[in-house]
Amino acid sequence: MDLNTESTKPIYIQIAEWIENEIIADRFQSDGKVHSQYQLADLFNINPATAAKGLTILVEEQILYKRRGLGMFVALEAKNMILEKRRNETLTRMARELVLEARRLSVSEEELIQLIKKCEEEQK
Numbered sequence: 001m002d003l004n005t006e007s008t009k010p011i012y013i014q015i016a017e018w019i020e021n022e023i024i025a026d027r028f029q030s031d032g033k034v035h036s037q038y039q040l041a042d043l044f045n046i047n048p049a050t051a052a053k054g055l056t057i058l059v060e061e062q063i064l065y066k067r068r069g070l071g072m073f074v075a076l077e078a079k080n081m082i083l084e085k086r087r088n089e090t091l092t093r094m095a096r097e098l099v100l101e102a103r104r105l106s107v108s109e110e111e112l113i114q115l116i117k118k119c120e121e122e123q124k
Contacts, residue, residue, distance in 0.1 A: 003044050011046055015054030020063065020082045023074055030076045034064060061085075 003014050019035075022028045035043065040051035055072055058064040063078045075081070102112045 003046070011044075012050050012053035012057065015040060015044070015046075015051055016057045019054065019058060020086075023063070023078050024082055026079075028074050030074050030078060032074050033070070034072045034074060036071055 003011055005011070007014070019028065022034075028034050034055075037048045037052040037055055040046070040054070041048040044051070055064065059066060059072070061081070062075055063081060064072045065075055066072055098112070107115075
């Protein structure tokens with residue numbers, strides 16, 4: 001993954017989301033070790049403090065936990081927690097924005113549903 005330095009989304013948030021995506025994709029397993037701040041810094045060519053900030057967010061959300069002297073590890077329920085968070089927060093926010101924009105453009109509910117179905121088909 002490349003970080004989007006042009007995005008309004010801070011780099012440390014992008015790091016946290018990347019780790020979440022790796023957990024969802026089962027590339028980081030429950031109780032498995034994740035990259036250190038220094039490994040992330042090397043991987044993405046960023047400051048280690050920025051990488052640490054992304055890790056800290058996930059520790060605060062209890063997605064990751066620290067083992068003193070060993071590093072960061074994925075919490076047992078991390079994948080379910082991420083999926084729940086994204087369903088409840090991210091998808092809801094995106095759906096609200098989509099419905100609002102559809103209303104602005106006078107797109108009917110049926111047209112919006114068809115558009116969503118078309119996009120789903122394109123992803124298959």
